[in-house]
Amino acid sequence: MTTESDITPSAADRHHPMLKLALELGPLLIFFFANLRGPWLVERFPALSELGGPLFVATALFMAATVISLIVSKVVLRHLPIMPFVSGIVVVIFGSLSIYLQNETFIKMKPTIVNALFGVALLGGLAFGKSLLGYVFNAAFQLDVEGWRKLTIRWGIFFLFLAVLNEVVWRNFSDDFWVAFKVWGTMPITIIFTLAQMPLIMKHTVTPAGEIEN
Template sequence: MTTESDITPSAADRHHPLLKLALELGPLLVFFFANLRGEWLVARFPALAELGGPLFVATGLFMGATILSLVVSKIMLGHLPIMPFVSGIVVLIFGSLSIWLQNETFIKMKPTIVNALFGFTLLGGLAFGKSLLGYVFNAAFQLDAEGWRKLTIRWGIFFLFLAVLNEVVWRNFSDNFWIAFKVWGTMPITIIFTMAQMPLVLKHSISTEAESEK
């Protein structure tokens, strides 16, 4: 099984942007609604009771939806985008530990681990002179070296912020609030942050024609 860093967008990527969005949001929505209707699901499908309480039922379905999302990505898009792939691996590991040990801490710490991993990886890459963010976003736009460096720093810090934010929310609020925030809070925050980077992107953008002439 291969993954792609999205350096060059495939024809499927260009023609199915909504599919990519649905594949990323789908598992989160399953997680949210499964927790919300956990008791109803157990009543309709008694076998789910073996997983534990509502949060564990939601975790099990979240894992299933994540696997399905990755399979569909591979079939429809021809590759596995690196960030959803890494996130999916962590979901399966920490979700399995949560259900097996009946300990909610593991699945609650999954966003912390994933965001901290991305944050430290991006900032650590800069320490070795590598702007790794270019391997993720180079399909969408091309920047000069200084632009990639600045954008990598900002995204690295933002990922660390999301890691800390997740810790604050799950440790201080109810399970329902944490799950709702994970779905309806983190995504808007990320969209706002992404839009806020557009002035930097526009300032450091270079044309593909100019780049090919070098």
């Protein structure tokens, strides 16, 4: 079985790495601080009280920040990265359900659904001989066939791990702990996991023919 991934990174991705990071991390930080300072926000902006408790206020601001992030990404980077785009759709749908039904379960299950979706898609695609990892990360690097296969397996399993981890956290801990964990727990875990893949990436990185000639 062979795996393919022929996506190449765009010039915008190479030139705006910090902007990409800000666009992906910004909405999460807004979600965290809005939940933390929910009562203060409601006091300053009474209209927010119509949304419900602090978590619902944070969810509404999270949704708005996510949409703005996607718009900026489209305008500045000239494309919508698949991972933030899919996550954004789920945020808007489940966030809206949470606020409308005043049920926190929907927004809490959003990370579970998104991570499970990516995990199943990656491992499922690999079963059909296609590595989808390049699409998920917009091909931040180029690897040989074996490299894509190994990295796809690792990320597929990692996404499923994050899905299970989110379920454990939101079902067993307080709202504040869950929100904080989304930012200060999940992000560091993901960064550590990503850095741990660097030896594999370096070992299997291939140089485009055009760059070799130059």
